[in-house]
Amino acid sequence: MDVDIGTGLLGIGAGLAVGLAAIGTGVAQSRIGAAAMGAVAERPELMGRAILLVAIPETLVILGFAVAAMVIVLLGP
């Protein structure tokens, strides 16, 4: 499959949008997750809240995905 340089750069850009957002999410989740699991160990009834807190930063990677999708859909070949 022949890919021109422009398409390749779009792909790299889309990948960076998702990848960097995922790194940010991972860093945030690692800290929140450790604290949340500590809280759950003390009070197991907080499990629902813990899932919620751990899941909150995932919006970052979803926004990264949205940007990547816009790059591909709006600017792609």
Added chain:
Amino acid sequence: MLVPMTKVRIIGRRERLEEVLEHLYSLRLVELVDVEAEPLPAVDRPSGSEERTERRERLRLLVAELDGLLDLTGGDGAPVAEEIPFEPHEVDPEGVRAEVRALAPRVDELTARIQALFAEEVVVGRYIGLLRHLLEIVPELRLLDTELAALRLGTIALVLNTEDASVVELLREELRGTLGARFLLVSAPVEGGALGCVLIFPLDARAEVHELLGRQRVRQVPLPDAYRDLSLRASVEAMEARLRAHPGEVVAARAELDAVLGAHSAEWSSARDALTARLEQLDAVRWTGATRRAFVAAAWVPRHELARLGDALVGRFGGEVVLEEASAGRRDTSAPVLLRNARPARPFEFLVRLYDDPRARSLDPTGLVALFIPLMFGLMVGDVVYGAVLLAVALVVRARLGARSPVVRDGSLALAAGSVCAIAFGVVYGEALGDLGERAFGMPALWRHRDDADALEPLLLFALAIGTAHVVLGYVLGLWQSWRDRYVRPALAHVGSLLVLAGLFGLAAVATERLPGAALGPAVAVGIVGLVLASAPHGRLGLVLGPLELVGMIGNVLSYLRLAAVGLASVYLAVVANELATVGPIWMGVVVAAFLHALNLALAGFTPAIQALRLQYVEFFSKFFVGGGRAFRPFGARDGSGRAARPAPAAVPTTPVRTGA
């Protein structure tokens, strides 16, 4: 939905109090409330408290004794049964107590014997290793044991807490000063950085030797009494014999104990349950109040059970007990909550409770959760084969483990519902193991294949459409709840949020030319009005919180893009698995594809469930859900651990209540 609860007062003749509590316990219809905080005329605690306290403590002691005995049986020491068979009159506490006391000496003797055997095993095990090592220092001792006795020579094992061999020489000099040449002292390093020594000396000089060792603070190896008069070799042999005999003696003692207890364990288990029930009823007396002739108890009861409760009390006590509905109960948000949903939605109640119990008189979102979670799960997995495998797993788990835990049972049913949706969306997307169905069998898609290049945009729009519907529904529910409770500001804020969303989508429609340019002005106007309404309840802070609210709303809707993102990740992993299957030898391709599909399946069972749950908790519940509720725990019922229901936290008292004598 939340079952409407009502607060009742049960009033009757004072001497019937315990009978009434016993009857309420067996009915399991009410949750008792401490009357101390109830707006009642002055009432005392029921009298006879000393006699009742003594009876309660005697029962508590007996239950503890039974627990201890049942623990000894190993198998029947489980917590009190979740549902206690209520046959209180069939258990005579004095009879049980007499039986326990009669058997207690024998049980104590056997348990003491077993403990002594274990203690001996530990002690002998600790000594024998050291003694064997010391015996190796003078191997002749093993051969000359009888000769040493005939020559009236004794042996002592010593441990010097040093690795310095010169200390042995110093000890030898001291011994020479006392015994002359009539001794033999040999040493060798032992474990723990110490020196082990064996001293052979004439028995008639035993006193001098012990005095010298004591003076020099040399630590002897103190043997247990049973071995103290034996020689070193004889001690080792005796200890080895004990260790060989030990397991058999433990088994015999344990068998005898089991025989003594086994004959009674079922009977005691039943008695323990019934006595625990009686104890809980006596405890509940403290939550009631009394006047000179009457008692009063307060309780929450599901409204639909009110008539049954009244009939049960009248049927048992006639006119001696009166049931009175407290007028404040209907709107009291301190009421406990009882969820009752249609059968298909019931397995999802635990997912709501995992977040929080809804507060009394608020909305129970279980029905909507039961609709949206399987839908979103299926939308993300969207594969006929994956869905079928997950369905099979859910049904097997339900059949094999469902009886053990309500959470496992409900969780497996929720997974089964999601799996059915995954199969349905698999048909919509035309997917079976990714694109394998299409490749091998030409499986058509009812809508479109997700791995097609032109599927991305429609999938994203579809996810956003579902997100918009979900978020708008959340705001509408919040608006309805605020309106119903006459909370004007939150209602205005919800209206404002809905208008902001309408304005944003108007702008998006104009930008994508789905609406004419003339709609731009009205869309902006609607958005601004909405933003003002959403910010106004916050006062001046609204200037800051309003824009943040706007960003949050956009983020909430965009968050539903994960429905497409997770699904695309799943289908592309499946496509990669299928592609790799065609590279290299067929057997290797099958192995690699099977591995990747198994990995994808494991992810499909976990990730979409978490994401669907997150969308409910964060994006949906935040619009209307009011938590902080307290689950209804009927008097006489138990939680999974066997703990009994405690009195409900009291509402704020409006009338002081006199307590005590």
